[in-house]
Amino acid sequence: MQTGWTLTCHDLGKRFGERWVFRHIELTLSQGTVLVVRGSNGSGKSTLIRILAGLLTPTEGRVQMALAGQAFAERRAWLGWSATDGALYRELTAREHLRWWATLRDTDATDTELMAHLERFELGARADDLLRTYSTGMRQRMRLALATWGRPPLLLLDEPDAGLDARGMLLLERVIDEHRTFGIVVLATNRNESLAWGDLTLEMGA
Amino acid sequence: MREVGAVWRKDLLQEWRLRQGLVASALMGVVTVVAVGFASLGASLSEGLTAGLFWVAILFGMFPALARGFIVEEEAGTADLLRVGARPSAVFWGKWLFHFTLYLLLTLILVPLYGLVVAPLKGHLGGWLLLWLFGGFCLVSVLTLCGALVARTTTRGALLAVLTFPLLLPLLLILIGGTKTALNGLFPADSLQGVFGYTLTLSAGASWVFERVWAD
Numbered sequence: 001m002q003t004g005w006t007l008t009c010h011d012l013g014k015r016f017g018e019r020w021v022f023r024h025i026e027l028t029l030s031q032g033t034v035l036v037v038r039g040s041n042g043s044g045k046s047t048l049i050r051i052l053a054g055l056l057t058p059t060e061g062r063v064q065m066a067l068a069g070q071a072f073a074e075r076r077a078w079l080g081w082s083a084t085d086g087a088l089y090r091e092l093t094a095r096e097h098l099r100w101w102a103t104l105r106d107t108d109a110t111d112t113e114l115m116a117h118l119e120r121f122e123l124g125a126r127a128d129d130l131l132r133t134y135s136t137g138m139r140q141r142m143r144l145a146l147a148t149w150g151r152p153p154l155l156l157l158d159e160p161d162a163g164l165d166a167r168g169m170l171l172l173e174r175v176i177d178e179h180r181t182f183g184i185v186v187l188a189t190n191r192n193e194s195l196a197w198g199d200l201t202l203e204m205g206a
Numbered sequence: 207m208r209e210v211g212a213v214w215r216k217d218l219l220q221e222w223r224l225r226q227g228l229v230a231s232a233l234m235g236v237v238t239v240v241a242v243g244f245a246s247l248g249a250s251l252s253e254g255l256t257a258g259l260f261w262v263a264i265l266f267g268m269f270p271a272l273a274r275g276f277i278v279e280e281e282a283g284t285a286d287l288l289r290v291g292a293r294p295s296a297v298f299w300g301k302w303l304f305h306f307t308l309y310l311l312l313t314l315i316l317v318p319l320y321g322l323v324v325a326p327l328k329g330h331l332g333g334w335l336l337l338w339l340f341g342g343f344c345l346v347s348v349l350t351l352c353g354a355l356v357a358r359t360t361t362r363g364a365l366l367a368v369l370t371f372p373l374l375l376p377l378l379l380i381l382i383g384g385t386k387t388a389l390n391g392l393f394p395a396d397s398l399q400g401v402f403g404y405t406l407t408l409s410a411g412a413s414w415v416f417e418r419v420w421a422d
Binding site: 053054055057075076079081083085086087088089090091092096100101103104105106130146 | 209211219223
């Protein structure tokens with residue numbers, strides 16, 4: 001009998017036009033696992049993450065998230081997602097953005113809880129500034145703050161280390177370590193420091 | 207409902223800070239009404255012409271803002287955030303509610319202006335009110351759906367026109383007929399039945415179609 005969360009990819013493949021980005025990916029990740037997805041540009045790292053997030057439909061195969069063997073169809077319940085090219089609403093402040101996200105995720109959040117979460121990502125001091133005034137690194141932190149809100153059991157991070165300084169990298173490492181204690185992390189990256197955080201590595205385009 | 211409200215509030219807040227949709231719509235609508243008023247200066251318009259020009263002015267005014275709701279999300283790259291975070295039905299009805307709010311604000315400007323500049327909007331007030339409400343409901347549903355359908359395509363402008371034409375034309379004809387009846391001081395019962403039926407069918411269909419086009 002399985003306990004905890006399990007992410008399974010069965011015979012996963014994606015084709016754009018005539019070109020197969022990848023095929024026959026078989027994966028079973030259990031709770032507490034960090035999977036690092038690496039590969040050259042165009043090898044399909046982001047495509048895989050987008051399929052896991054439900055933003056792309058696989059050409060073949062399927063993805064399943066299960067708790068104690070019981071499959072969960074609705075992704076919103078178990079998914080946290082962050083991508084470097086994922087945009088934020090630039091005309092909202094960090095606090096407004098997080099509150100909006102919390103409402104979408106059906107979580108009742110007090111202002112204190114929102115601020116505590118932003119503080120965790122060192123955004124508290126700028127919580128009431130519009131996101132369009134944020135630097136690249138701060139926007140990356142904001143994406144992480146949204147992705148981790150509500151402690152989703154599956155955290156999908158597509159190059160979350162892009163644009164982060166040394167302090168940001170420490171923060172990211174801490175986030176991943178914390179998440180490992182209750183969920184699964186899939187991290188697409190090519191940065192050497194981040195590669196070491198994984199328990200498993202999937203080499204795309206190999 | 208919380209999700210719908212969240213999408214609606216987020217769009218309102220952005221609109222308040224950017225003022226792109228409403229300003230563009232109001233400008234287009236006001237220019238249309240003033241141009242029609244100038245062209246018909248001194249002439250006595252028939253009820254049919256008054257009704258037709260009225261809905262054309264409203265439609266012209268609404269088009270710039272309402273069709274852009276989803277296109278802006280796709281262009282800015284924020285649509286993925288909505289896809290991951292919210293149910294498709296909540297996204298559709300949240301956007302719909304935002305567009306309907308814009309419709310209400312726009313008509314608050316355009317209806318009195320039309321009455322002043324083009325022709326007095328006399329007749330059956332209750333009929334007018336119901337046509338304005340249900341007609342707006344339906345117009346907003348068509349434009350929200352068509353905006354969502356074309357948002358991910360590259361030939362948006364042309365496709366939007368092609369898609370909206372067959373959906374809008376029957377509605378406009380019913381609304382114009384009803385408005386003409388109301389201008390004559392009669393209750394537009396037949397037209398309201400038509401608009402109400404169209405609204406029900408389209409709203410249910412739009413939500414269903416949207417759930418299928420919103421995903422990849």
